[in-house]
Amino acid sequence: MSHLQLNKNGELCHFLTLDGLPRALLTDLLDTADSFLEVGSRAVKKVPLLRGKTLCNVFFENSTRTRTTFELAAKRLSADVITLNIATSSTSKGETLTDTLRNLEAMGADIFVVRHADSGAAHFIAREVCPHIAVINGGDGRHAHPTQGMLDMLSIRRHKGDVASLSVAIVGDLLHSRVARSNMQALKTLGCADIRVIAPKTLLPVGIEQYGVRVFSDIERGLQDVDVIIMLRLQRERMQGGLLPSEGEFFARYGLTAQRLKAAKPDALVMHPGPINRGVEIASEVADGAQSIILNQVTYGIAMRMAVLSLCMSGQTARRQQREEH
Amino acid sequence: MSHLQLNKNGELCHFLTLDGLPRALLTDLLDTADSFLEVGSRAVKKVPLLRGKTLCNVFFENSTRTRTTFELAAKRLSADVITLNIATSSTSKGETLTDTLRNLEAMGADIFVVRHADSGAAHFIAREVCPHIAVINGGDGRHAHPTQGMLDMLSIRRHKGDVASLSVAIVGDLLHSRVARSNMQALKTLGCADIRVIAPKTLLPVGIEQYGVRVFSDIERGLQDVDVIIMLRLQRERMQGGLLPSEGEFFARYGLTAQRLKAAKPDALVMHPGPINRGVEIASEVADGAQSIILNQVTYGIAMRMAVLSLCMSGQTARRQQREEH
Amino acid sequence: MSHLQLNKNGELCHFLTLDGLPRALLTDLLDTADSFLEVGSRAVKKVPLLRGKTLCNVFFENSTRTRTTFELAAKRLSADVITLNIATSSTSKGETLTDTLRNLEAMGADIFVVRHADSGAAHFIAREVCPHIAVINGGDGRHAHPTQGMLDMLSIRRHKGDVASLSVAIVGDLLHSRVARSNMQALKTLGCADIRVIAPKTLLPVGIEQYGVRVFSDIERGLQDVDVIIMLRLQRERMQGGLLPSEGEFFARYGLTAQRLKAAKPDALVMHPGPINRGVEIASEVADGAQSIILNQVTYGIAMRMAVLSLCMSGQTARRQQREEH
Structure with a gap:
């Protein structure tokens, strides 16, 4: 399953599960998060890495805490954030999940953070609908976080x-x-x-x-x-x-x-x-x-989410370039 | 009715209906949207045209899709976005619609995107309450979109x-x-x-x-x-x-x-x-x-909304200058 | 009680009540708000004073108007804004108020705007949980606004x-x-x-x-x-x-x-x-x-909230420096 998360250079382009990810990649995430921790302690807690990128919180299950930490991480990277509460939105007009996601894709979303009560939902989304979009698993059923x-x-x-x-x-x-x-x-x-x-x-x-x-x-x-x-x-x-x-x-x-x-x-x-x-x-x-x-973990969580977002985005950019060359 | 939408130079300053708008103006919108489509395909999908402007989504009827596309369009133009779900807000405290809108005006809103189940709601708002604010019809009853x-x-x-x-x-x-x-x-x-x-x-x-x-x-x-x-x-x-x-x-x-x-x-x-x-x-x-x-339409929709927002805003700016001169 | 709101230089670092605040400080707020009124009338209604700071709206009681005016004030100061509707969030998972606030603190929030039905809620929060965070009272019971x-x-x-x-x-x-x-x-x-x-x-x-x-x-x-x-x-x-x-x-x-x-x-x-x-x-x-x-008051309200946010933030910065020196 891990190949779905990696581009041809072995760089992260989705973040769905830790299962099968190589040790070097985990270490890279830890090192990157360490560097973002320093950003969090600055007077101006903002870097322009994801300026002009759009993160879309796609939450099928309510989680204020996870949504807020991803929103903060994205804003510190200067991304724009859109939140969809799927329970009350267009899916209730009879649209299928796939159609909803393809629409977000067409709107130019760059990152989906997905939270779902069913195990495997983030994998499904990454496999079925998103050619250039980084899908981040914000928790799916009993499966992975x-x-x-x-x-x-x-x-x-x-x-x-x-x-x-x-x-x-x-x-x-x-x-x-x-x-x-x-x-x-x-x-x-x-x-x-x-x-x-x-x-x-x-x-x-x-x-x-x-x-x-x-x-x-x-x-x-x-x-x-x-x-x-x-x-x-x-x-x-x-x-x-x-x-x-x-x-x-x-x-x-x-x-x-x-x-x-x-x-x-x-x-x-x-x-x-x-x-x-x-x-x-x-x-x-x-x-x-x-x-x-316990509270330090919360602080580290923002830095780790910044690391995941920025590494996935650069992995997607590299993958797009690979495709354009071939 | 179309004169309500135009300033003295014939430039768009509200966007309520296509009824009565001249062909040259529609062509101008199409050309402007074409140029914004290019922005959507850049790595940094953002231009500073509406920096420091405030768009207020005034939704009397729920529409995740329309709200999201206007929010994305506004953010790509660097505007700030405020969303009011009127059903659950101060109108339930017994305030009239006109009072709610005049308050938003006094807060310094520059653009209202209005969605309403009644035909003519956006016209009413443009006529009654907003001297310098661009009103955009995000769909009113059976009337116009x-x-x-x-x-x-x-x-x-x-x-x-x-x-x-x-x-x-x-x-x-x-x-x-x-x-x-x-x-x-x-x-x-x-x-x-x-x-x-x-x-x-x-x-x-x-x-x-x-x-x-x-x-x-x-x-x-x-x-x-x-x-x-x-x-x-x-x-x-x-x-x-x-x-x-x-x-x-x-x-x-x-x-x-x-x-x-x-x-x-x-x-x-x-x-x-x-x-x-x-x-x-x-x-x-x-x-x-x-x-x-069908999905291309969604992508074009962001660009067209960027065009509508930026042309209405520049029409309003011109109208304000005209008033100050007279 | 006023000492809780002031740092050692007598500068504002929370804004909980007017009770006990010296006349010079109120005059300072009025003068600062006057200068921000000018910002509100500019074409670009934005100054970078709070860039990279995070304001968290912590609303235990619904108030669209107060929330919106603080959100607008914060965005005009270039801060990032997070809104928590406490009624529907993690407190419903059995977390205590103090734990919720300590978590927001750990996420790197700089300002809490608190709205609560109980008198004294903002004081409680300022006293118990927030070493470097400015707490702004957005209305507590019958007590203060x-x-x-x-x-x-x-x-x-x-x-x-x-x-x-x-x-x-x-x-x-x-x-x-x-x-x-x-x-x-x-x-x-x-x-x-x-x-x-x-x-x-x-x-x-x-x-x-x-x-x-x-x-x-x-x-x-x-x-x-x-x-x-x-x-x-x-x-x-x-x-x-x-x-x-x-x-x-x-x-x-x-x-x-x-x-x-x-x-x-x-x-x-x-x-x-x-x-x-x-x-x-x-x-x-x-x-x-x-x-x-009545409508002018709304406009002045944005400027006054900008003044409160920026003075509290600079009072907190000074306090942090005082602590680091000792």
């Missing part, structure tokens, strides 16, 4: 250095989590020696072994001496009855408390993709504690 | 040259179609020798003869040797019971199929204002076929 | 000169009006010798005397020889049953009619924060009459 995966890698690298020599634990509802899938893929590609997942059996996806992880159902054993803890959001809105008895019981068995945190290394990082459910998957004192980099 | 009319003329000119010597057929629900009215006016003004309308009698407006058209109720006879076919959208949401037995029956009698298309010239253009109802007024194989320029 | 207060002072100064020697009457529902509170504070600080409030006893807040005002329950006596009349909007949506018998009765006793206006000086100004309720608190002939500057 690759910008979140890469901002997590950036967070780890900035606070702990190379992930290869670290122990990283991912804790919580892995079954429903696109964030977990993207993180496991990134960690594996970047050569992380010790990836652990901690969850009750009912919240583990089938085939989790393919990611080269060690599975723990006991959180304190799983956290033993880890360098990084990635807590997952309990996707209450995604859960159907029966998988979990109650939030209270989940917290009692898998919530990250100050006591449990002691099992990890003393300087272990605490991470979470947000928004956090205080007292459900994480205790407030841990979320707000000295080891938490 | 002049930017759509002009983008259709641009589409024909770019693919077939001067419309004067062409045969053009407009097919479908003419009764409810503002697009059809604007198209017939434009074709007549530009000297089109053979304008045909094809529709069941129940979907023809009273007084259609004024446009200088030939009326056909049989689609195959109407399409005979035409150069251009403009299909109309079946406005299902506008139809009240009784006018049409069923969509299936409409398609059976007036839908554009590959078979019927053979009646036209072999290189006849197929056009549609979108969004298309596949299998209702047009067959998918025709909509997606080699003769269809 | 300081940008409205200052745009009213600008309106008076531009049409009548120094307010110190003027008689100013505020008329209507003072009990529910944040506008009235901000106006009384501004008038007092600027040394207005004669501030009058005109209202039925049931619509007067407890402790109104602290503002140094004279209270009238008879409108014609209260308006006697005043220079300025500030009508308040009857906040019908805020009223609970029992305080007023009917709108008609309110107009009969307190509505501003042409007849009553004669009690004031012949050139007295008529002001209103909008949106107006014609025939409820003000007669149409007065609202549209020669003495009305």
Whole structure:
């Protein structure tokens, strides 16, 4: 599937999944995001890289946070931003999805950021409709959330250095989590020696072994001496009855408390993709504690999205030139 | 009515209807749009013509497509864009329409794009409230959709040259179609020798003869040797019971199929204002076929809207100067 | 409370209330707004003062007018604008207000414009969450609407000169009006010798005397020889049953009619924060009459909001530098 994301030079031209992307490309994204972090700390937080380009947020599923971070990233790159709330727009006039997208294409959109409840929606869009448009997956079903995966890698690298020599634990509802899938893929590609997942059996996806992880159902054993803890959001809105008895019981068995945190290394990082459910998957004192980099992740997220947008756009430009030469 | 749209030099300062606009002015719009099409194909799709101007989308009726195309056109001209969804805003606090508009005026808006379910709404607004503001009709009731009319003329000119010597057929629900009215006016003004309308009698407006058209109720006879076919959208949401037995029956009698298309010239253009109802007024194989320029129309639409915005703004500037001199 | 709004040099770095702000600072705001009024009348209504800054509209209560005026003010200063409709966003996913705001902070927002139904919400936000971010109160409950207060002072100064020697009457529902509170504070600080409030006893807040005002329950006596009349909007949506018998009765006793206006000086100004309720608190002939500057207030409002945004931003920059030096 990864060939769909790359042009003939192996440069990124869509960003759909981390599955199959080479390590050098992930490192390139991390390096580029590092340079954009510096832009975010300037008095004038703006560079003209995407001036005159149009980013179109195509959101089939509401997500204020993801939409806002892409909008901010695009504006800091000087792009124009259009937001389509598909639920209430022309599709309700009976137009097909493909027709809607071809129309946006004809209007001269350069980038689609797609958020969809169905796994594979961004792939479908990239394959079917968009010759020169970069498609960015802003989260599709349980499948992938690759910008979140890469901002997590950036967070780890900035606070702990190379992930290869670290122990990283991912804790919580892995079954429903696109964030977990993207993180496991990134960690594996970047050569992380010790990836652990901690969850009750009912919240583990089938085939989790393919990611080269060690599975723990006991959180304190799983956290033993880890360098990084990635807590997952309990996707209450995604859960159907029966998988979990109650939030209270989940917290009692898998919530990250100050006591449990002691099992990890003393300087272990605490991470979470947000928004956090205080007292459900994480205790407030841990979320707000000295080891938490949850808010730093948000800052890094803008820089990583700037990196993804600018690299995909330059990959598309190169691809267009390749086509024109042939 | 056309004098309302023109300043003392005969330049456009509102854009409300094509009715009564001189041929030279339509040609000027087409030429200007041609030059903006080149901007749309650049790497940096932006010119500074309307920098520091504020366009206000005043939408009394929802239309994602029209709003988005005006927003894109304005941003490519470097204008700032504000969108008001009137249904949910201050009018619900009991403010009158005139008060809402005078407030926007006082905020320094330069352009209103108005979309309204009632015929004549844009005229009312241009007449009553706006001394220096350009009012653009983004579609009012069954009355007019002049930017759509002009983008259709641009589409024909770019693919077939001067419309004067062409045969053009407009097919479908003419009764409810503002697009059809604007198209017939434009074709007549530009000297089109053979304008045909094809529709069941129940979907023809009273007084259609004024446009200088030939009326056909049989689609195959109407399409005979035409150069251009403009299909109309079946406005299902506008139809009240009784006018049409069923969509299936409409398609059976007036839908554009590959078979019927053979009646036209072999290189006849197929056009549609979108969004298309596949299998209702047009067959998918025709909509997606080699003769269809439906998606090109969308691209031309951005350029035409840029032309309308920039010409109206310069007409307003000239009018303001004229007033200051007197 | 005012220290929260000022940096160590006494410069504005938040704008929460006029209560306690020194006269020199209010005068500075008026002078700065005067200079921005000139920008609004230029062909290119844009200055680069806030280029690369991000303003975030954080609206817990819907207000198209306030949101739009801040958006326009920010864009004329070249800032990027993000709007969050909190009612429908991540707070509905169970995130706390503080977490939402800390996330916006981490995304690199520079200014929050806050609108909230609860008195004190903007203060809470300024105190709890924002080290380098300017918080602007866009209206909180019955408490304050300081940008409205200052745009009213600008309106008076531009049409009548120094307010110190003027008689100013505020008329209507003072009990529910944040506008009235901000106006009384501004008038007092600027040394207005004669501030009058005109209202039925049931619509007067407890402790109104602290503002140094004279209270009238008879409108014609209260308006006697005043220079300025500030009508308040009857906040019908805020009223609970029992305080007023009917709108008609309110107009009969307190509505501003042409007849009553004669009690004031012949050139007295008529002001209103909008949106107006014609025939409820003000007669149409007065609202549209020669003495009305209601629409001018809207224009001045953009300039005043530009002044508030730019002064707060430069106060924050100075504060950041102070911190870095220590």
